[in-house]
Amino acid sequence: MSLLSAHNVSRFYGTKTFAGGGRERPALSKVSMTIEAGETVALLGRSGCGKSTLSRLLVGLDTPDEGDIRFRGESLRSMGRAGWQELRRTVQMVFQDPIGAVDPRATVGDIIAEPLRPLCGLVGRAARDRVHELLLTVALRADDADKLPQQLSGGQLQRVCIARALAPRPRLVILDEAVSNLDLHLQIRMLDLFAALQRDHDISFLFVTHDLRLVERICSRLLVMDGGRIAERAPVNSPLELASPEGKALANAILPALPLR
């Protein structure tokens, strides 16, 4: 049984008028995909292809207009309270914009500790210890726990968000362009961290990105999206060979490793 899966999922965005008219644009059309325990899948595509919409549907932040999202085989539409509690602990998400993803008045320690009480029942000393451990895991310092978001750089804050996502020991983490705004050596450090978590704890990752360079490093297979549909499904080999026009366009846009002139 898959950890999380989408079955013929569609989502329309558009303006609705009181008369019931208005235009609707499909952001996703009949998308099906699965994520198994312990695998890392890349979801690739240019801006506006529907990859963020799909991620939001997968974690239950939004509901599909057609089709079904299933968590361990059970449809989110009919899942009970206990199922949702388990989904929220098991599947975590890291967003692209860290500043918009944290409470500006909470300390870093509080931000990371937030999921610990409701999802893991950790409070007080035990929660504090876990926060310190998580800060070190993402290459921040234990005393960063007392800082406010505005005292950190964008890259540091993104690592706070990664620590928060790891806090409840999830089985799947969805990374929506979560490393694109980090300096290169930090990107690599985070990718190595994800690879280690996958190896040692069998955690799955859905890696949403437009940067093919990062995919080869940690992913075992990839999906290319184009215009709300899945254009290609392929295993990740080195060198990466993509067949669909959209996959080829993404591969052609990779910047050169060495100077051309």
Place this chain on the structure above:
Amino acid sequence: MTPARLTIRDITVETWRHGTTTRLVDGVSLSLAAGEVLALVGASGSGKSLTCAASLDVLPPGTRRTTGTVAIDDRETGFAALRGRLVASIMQNPRSAFNPVRTMRDHAIETFHALGIGRSEWRPLMEASMKEAGLDDPAGLLGLHPFEMSGGMLQRMMIALALASRAPFLFADEPTTDLDLIVQRDILDLLDRLREQRRLGILIVTHDMGVVARLADRVAVMESGRICETGPVRQIFERPAAPTTRRLVEAHLSLYGKALAA
């Protein structure tokens, strides 16, 4: 006559807090020739953007320039005289660089007013600049607000406004960081073409060595407010001397599964 060289000498920028001053940029000198792309690279916070801002007299509040001069073809000139007239700028986040309640036409008119360009020139100049920046339907686009355009179109519009100013030099501060890979490639191709055809001198600030490899002729590496190494792009990639440069190039090459030749 078109200027052939922009020289920035000994720029120092400081900030102050509770009676102590901190140097953010420490004696930086750069030289940019017409038709050349100079990449200014370094980690976030190393002073790249402040160096550009100090050269155009647009430092953020709480910082000040304490030393430095700028010269065009070895003739010293005022900082404010550079901005807009001799050096145009494009910025990282095209969405926040435009006024959200103004149309593209309003932005163009503001630019023309600021530069004192005569009304009869506006239309042909803007249309030609937009076409050169890869925007095919100038008349239709000029009526749009920023929210009606994609990030790539807005970045092209910012480049079109820079071209309309006829400035011979361009400062591009992380111009493709917020764009997806395909749009990034198109914008870098466009900048390359402008260097070639217009002989534009481009200073590009970036932290992505892939962008450097694609576009730059020369590279200046910054660390903690100072330039630690300058050289032709091949030399920087093949024989980096400073430890900072080495780290940058090694991290970059490891993404491609390559190592630095020893």
